[in-house]
Amino acid sequence: KNEVEQSPQNLTAQEGEFITINCSYSVGISALHWLQQHPGGGIVSLFMLSSGKKKHGRLIATINIQEKHSSLHITASHPRDSAVYICAVGGSQGNLIFGKGTKLSVKP
């Protein structure tokens, strides 16, 4: 079993829909990261959180430390949100353990 599990693997949505991507992990962590990788390949850090909730524009990330679960929400989705979203957890050794990613496609 992978230490970081993301669901769904693939997600297709219509423009304007509310989107949720989930991440569950099985290890102790110091922080959880949500990353975005566009088709061109570049990786951008969206959020880093260790508790509660963070919001940036139409993106919201939440984490429940007790349940070892995090969600990334996108409100009013847009085709430019199409990308791979990667969850990564930071352990005590300074490493990041990555999920396999969720490929999101938003259709106009």
Add this chain to the structure above:
Amino acid sequence: DAGVIQSPRHEVTEMGQEVTLRCKPISGHNSLFWYRQTMMRGLELLIYFNNNVPIDDSGMPEDRFSAKMPNASFSTLKIQPSEPRDSAVYFCASTWEFYNSPLHFGNGTRLTVT
């Protein structure tokens, strides 16, 4: 700031050749990471440095891989000799205070070994 700068963007080489990938972290960042991304395994840590010192190199696949960080503004990842299974995208990332700051990634180097 120009962000994390990696070079080259693409590298095609023949099996057995030496390959050197380069990374310039963001000025002021004290932690630097080398990751490899493949379709099969996703993103994996190869090695990371803190204040130019290698902290964890347990992800380096084998002795053919080596990494150096001679100063705070430059790091290299070398593969010698290269093999087709080394074909992947190699990312460099940097941050300040790993536990409290987000990672900044370079654009990656796409390596193809034929």
